[in-house]
Every structure is written in structure tokens, then in C-alpha cells.
Amino acid sequence: MARRLLLAGFLGLLLISPLVASEFHITLLNYIGLYAIVALGLVLLTGVGGLTSFGQAAFVGLGAYTTAYLSTAQGLPGWASMLGGSPWLGLLAGLLVTGLVAYLLGLLTLRLSGHYLPLGTIAWGISLYFLFGNLEFLGGHTGMSGIPALSLFGVELRDGRKFYYMVWATVLGAVWLTQNLLNSREGRAIRALKGGVVMAEAMGVDTARSKVVIFLIAALFACVSGWLYAHLQRFVNPTPFGLHIGIEYLFMAVVGGAAHVWGALIGAGVITVLKQWLQDWLPKLLGASGNFEMIVFGVMMIFVLQRARDGLWPILTRFVPLSDAKREVPIGDALPKKPVPESGKVLLEARNVFKRFGGLVANNNMCLSVKAGEVMALIGPNGAGKSTMFNCVSGVDSASEGEVLFRGEAVTNLNSRQIARLGMSRTFQHVRLLPTMTVLENVAIGGHLRGSQGVLSAMLHLERGEEARLLAEAARQVERVGLRDSMFDLAGSLALGQQRTLEIARALCADPCLLLLDEPAAGLRYMEKQALAELLRKLRGEGMGILLVEHDMDFVMGLADRVVVMEFGEKIAEGLPDEVQRDPVVLEAYLGGVD
């Protein structure tokens, strides 16, 4: 409630400020708006997606220069002359050019891992800047002037006061689009990019595509900002599109709070006002002219990263009570389910699988099979190679040799995303959750492949029906594993045992026919183990195949239909639980020889 009021107050202020503010303040607010649009793209790219870019100013430049060129150039070739003159066509062309350039740069640089990516953005940031300054037809370093003003519904937006509404409507539109995207199926996939790539891939998310998507959105936001800038200033030169400005945009996002949509506005506001103020005062204070605000920004940035790495927004929101509107259990129709394979049919078959890490043979000629409607347990001492086998089967890693068949199809060379699509879902031995997302949202990632609505419809909120069904399905799985009371808690706040249970709910949300559970009972209390065993029996009864790695022998022996025992990467026994328990080789592996 309090947040709603604050938002309404903010919008009201925005609405009336051109009526009361001075020319100077309007100009300042216009610039804050322009910068906020770029910073918003960086929130999505860097704060949420974890991809750092120092080069956004270059995309702003592309937007500005495209419209500047098209709306001023004389003697364009015939096919292009129809583009000339109209700023709106300039916007369209700018978006196309920026989209194309960003797509090509993204294809190249998004493959860069870790710190290579930001270095790459520095490189093309500098390249594009020098390109703007050295191309004759773009006016070189002097730039281009005489860019026409925008007109909207017959009103020419000649002065800053009229332009103001245009800028801020765009800012709010961009905020709306970004927030919609983040609260959607695609948005959850994007939020998984930071620290959850392996998990997301195993849930069927194409993480490479998600990266390109946010890179494109950030670039297009920057382009729109550049387009507005060109028609506000009605003059462009290369200076505002250099690397230093790109760095400033990143600072705005980080100072405001890179993981929060509103942080972009706060950051843009703080940095812009501060810059204005410092540019007035520092030269007087220091008795020389120059961009001395850099010194303050640099020091401030170091301080923010050392003391408040999440930026200003989380500090501000600490004083506002959280609304509890989001605590209602979502309701929606059931999602369609895949047909359940006939009980007793072989689902998974691994034949002669080898996995070598250098000289170490982690899996040596392993064979195993799982049928629909049975619990197959894979046991063995620590380091026997059980988790490696799991990774080979589920495509998280690939076998060095051998063959894996899933529902009759060879999946040996498929990646985990493709295997997930066939109906296999898994949990991880070391839990892989997104700690800052709620339990419900984490589980909903499991249902990624059961939705089909894309980024555009998510941004425009055209996918609410599907989204409601997805969340309702996730809520059902949360309740099914007994986490109903923690549905809206952050996943990172759960105890380890509950986090493991959460992983099961996430795997179930994918509607699998084969479930791979890596030590699901570790860290659970007795009653919780009972409940888990009950759930697994029920799933088995419904015809699901379950492959289980577990150390708790009571749990395994009471539940499993068949058991495979591994030691030193090899299978040493296979059979019914009773047989295996009496097998002398198994006893020796677990208890040592009886000489």
C-alpha cells in the first residue's frame, strides 16, 4: 500500500513539474530521463543478467546518428529518400541499425566468458566512437546540426518543456516493459543467467538466447535514448557517445542499484544532478576548467562498491514496508500434461558409458536402465562416480564413450536442454537455486518448457493467461512437496533440506516421465524423509520412473525396486535390494574386507 502511494506521488510530481519548474530544471529532468532509459537497459543486462557492458554509449550514438543523418542528409539515393525528413522513420531506421549492429556484436562478444566480455565492450565502445568522429558523411568531429524537431499530433516539440512529456512517457514505458518482462517466464530465465546457467539449461532454458535477448533490449533502449537526444539537442557530435560516457551509464546503474528497475532512475538522477552541481562548483573551487567531476565519480564509485554494493535503491526501500499483495497463492487452469509412458517400459538405458577426466576414469563401462513406474537406486561409497554418471545421463556433461538411450532415442550427444525437452528432469547434489527469488518463482523455472509465450508478449503482458497457469502449476508442486508455508519466502532463506525438497518441486514442475534425484534425503529430518518417501511412492504409482542417488540406506532399501552399486567408477552389483544387501562384494566395498 505504502509503495503504491509513493508511486502515485512520484507520478504526480512528474506530471506537474513542467508547470512549476524553471527552464533549467526542466532541462535537467529531460537529461535524467534520457540517461535513465539507457541505465534501465543496463539494469536488465548487468544487474539482472550479470553481463557487464561499458559500451552502451555507442548504441546511444547509433540511434542519434542514424536519425540525424536521415533527417538532414541531402541527395539520398532514391530508395532511401523516402526515409529522409521524418524523425519517426529515423527512429525505425535507428532501431534497425542498432538491432543489427548489436546482434552482430552480441553474436561475437556474448560468447566471451567472464571478464572477456566487459573488455570486449570497451573495445567496440572505443571503435564506434572513433568511427563516428572519422566518417565524413557523419560530419566528423564537428558533428551534424540542423536536425528537425519532433512533432507529435501536430504539436512541434520545440522547447524542453514540451519535450519533457515525450521523454518521461518513454521512460515510464520502458520501466513498464522491463518490469513486465522480469515478472514472466522469459524473465525468470533471464534472472537465472546470473549464477544459475547450469540449472537453467537443465530446466530447458536456452541461456545463450536469453543473453542475446537482454543485450538487444539494452541496446535498443540506448538507441531510443539517442534518438530522443538528437531531436532534443537538434545537434550531434561524437563526444556524448565515447567510452567515458559509457562508463558513466554503468555507474548510474550501479549507484542506483543495478538489480532494481527503479534503481536506474535513482542512479540517473543522482549522477546527473551531482554532475551538474560539480561542474558548476569544482572549476571555481580548483581554479581551472575541465571535467573534474570524474574524480568525484570515481571515488564515489569505489566507495559504493566497497560499502553498499547493491546500490542506493535497497537502502531507500528499507524504510518502506513491503506490500503483501503478492502473497496470494496463484490459481489457474491445469497445464496440459504429456502422456505417461506405459508402466514397465524401459525409459532410460545407459550402455557401456565411460567418462574420463584426463587420466582419471570416473565412469568405467557403466550400464544401467530405468523403467517407467519403478524406483532405481544408484548407490556406492563417496567418490564412486554416481554424480558423474548422473551428469552424463542428463546431458550436463557428456560421456567420453558409450551410449545413452532415453525413450528409445540416442541422447548421448544432446545437451541438457534438449534432454529436458524429452521429459527428463533432475535435481542437483549441490543445490542450484536462485537465492534471491521466491520459492514459487524457483519452482516455476522448472515449468519453462511448458510455456511458449516469448519475450515480446511478456513485455506487453499479453501472456497473462499462460503465466497464471504456469504459476498455479508451480504452486501445486510447491504444495505437493510440503513447502506451502514458505511459498513466498526467498529460496536462499530455506534450510538445506528444504532447498533439496524445493529442487524436487522444480523438477516435477517440468512434468517429467523420468526423475533424477541426486541425494534428495540428505539434510532432511526423519519425518521429512517419511514424507519424501511417500511422495516418491505416489509418483511411482502414477507411472513415473525415478533414478535415485542416495546414502541413507534405510531410505533406499525401503523404497527402491532395484539397486545398482558402484565403486571406483564401475558397477559391482545389481539386483533387488535384499540381494544386494547380502552381496559379499557390496559388503566389502562398504565395510571393508572380512579377513
Added chain:
Amino acid sequence: MDLQIALLLGQDGITNGAIYALLALALVLVFAVTRVIFIPQGEFVAFGALTLASFQAGKTPGTLWLLIGAGVVVALVDITQALRSGALRRIPRIVGWNLVYPAAAAATVFLLKPGEFPLVGQIVLALVLVVPLGPMMYRLAFQPLAEASVLVLLIVAVAVHLALVGLGLLFFGAEGSRTPSFSDASFNLGLVTVSGQTVWVVSASLLLIVVLFVFFERTIYGKALRATAMNRTGARLMGISTVMAGKLSFLLAALIGAFSGILIAPITTVYYDTGFLIGLKGFVGAIVGGLTSYPVAAAGAILVGLLEAFSSFWASAFKEVIVFTLIIPVLVWRSLTTRHVEEDE
């Protein structure tokens, strides 16, 4: 282009390449030991060159004030920490390095008129002023974040770079400076005339590389740095202080940077913000070596120097565009050939 021009460009390329190679080595060193991608390297280049130029113009270089200021802040931070942890024994050392040393440097500058020193004396004094800024920078900006991810450290490095560029403008103004050549000699080698400065640059670079090699292979501190680079935790368990390693690597990087600046100042006009582009070109070289291999990094840097020289002949306006676009395929090649576990960051 005839052979003579090619040789001339080649000479230019190798001279600049030798400087880039030095910078590339420092970048590799800093990254390996501290995981910091050392963007402010270029500012040491500019500070070294411009401090020397100030002495020659008979002015007091602003870096002196920076040294005094940074010293005071480091002393305050360190003394507070020492008092809190009750480690009073550390205080004399802190005061010595951070307050007495800058004061002594100031006394030298004001009392001894370095404008009248011989060139060697001016160079040494410039290094005395600039080099300690390296470890001080590590203490203030990076040490509190030593365990942060590479990306956070990179953003901090960019922030430090920005602050130093601003300070450079404040201290030295917007005008560039050029210092006189180390030697006016020139050597005729058939078709081409090799200038004395080129010989100086190339031989000084080679000498520095040999010295670094000996340092890393033969001395206990060099080995400590290598150990830290390979495994921070392991090195710490063996009693190597990672703080010491961080400061030492920054000291070396500052020394290499400032010295490179002094070498390049007679060849090209150095402005307060020139260092950044020079440093980035060292980077391209360092990245060719994957930020880990010293010899490959040096070879990559020479390549960048040659590429720059030849592209300035064919398309001088697009020189920077060509050099920095080159980095992208190199980065792609690098990230495809290095194994990287996505979620270890």
C-alpha cells in the same frame, strides 16, 4: 609503399610495441596476482611522463600533492585499523612509508631544484614520486575488495582510472608535453636510420624484461608472487601475505607504467589522458596471451605496435578503429580456447 617506408614503419611499430609489451607484462602480473584488470595502468604512464616534463619545465609536479594526499589517507586508514586491533607495533612503519616518505620527497623537490638535475636524476625523482602511488592505490581501492569477483574488481579499476584521469587534468592541465630525447645519436643501417631513442626504448624494455625474469625466478619475493598467482589460498596457508603480494604487484606495475611513460615521452606528445589508449593497447597484447602468459603477451604487444604503425600509414584516421576492432576476434579466440567454469565467479 617502398621498402624504406616499410622499414621506417617497422621501426616505429617495434618501438611502440616494446612499450606496449612492458605494459602487457605489468597487466599480466597484476591480473595473475590480484585478479584486478588493471585499467589505471595508463595513468601511471601519463603521470611518469608528465612528472618528468614538469621537472624539466621547472614546475612542481601535481603528483607530489597526490603522493602526500594518498599517504595521509592510507596512514589514517591503517592507523585506525592498527589501533582497533591493538597492533601498535605497526604504527612506526605506517607513518614511515605514508607520511615521512612523502615529506622527504617534498623536501627534495622544494629544496634541491630538480629542474637543474641531470636527466637521470630527474627520472629517478619522477619514479620516486609516482611509483609509491601503486601500492597506496591497492591499499585504498582494492584491498578491501580483495575477495570480490573479477567483475566488481574491474568496475573498481575503471572507477580508479576515471578518478586519476580527472586528477591528471587538474595537475598537468590540458596541454601535452614532450621531453627531450635520451640521446641524439642515430645509426645508419643501410636503408634505414635508427634513432637513438628507439635503441633506448628497445634495450630498456629488454633489460626490464630480463630483470623481471630474474626477479620471478630467483628471488623469494618473486616466487611468493608466483605462488599467489597460482593459488591464493595455498599461498596464504604457506605464510605468504596476499596483501603484501597485492601491494608488491601494484608497485611493480606502477614502476613499469611510469618508466614506460618516461621512455615514450620523447617520441610522442603525452597528454593527461594519453595513457589510457596506450595502456589499452598493452591490454590487447596481454589478452593475446590470455592474461596469463608473459612471452605470448609480449609478442602480442609487438604485433599491436606493428599493426598500429602500418594502419597509420594506410588509413591514419581509422588507426584506433582498426587496433580496437582487432581485439574482438582475439577475445573470441581466447574465450573459446580457455576452459571456463561459468558459475565459479
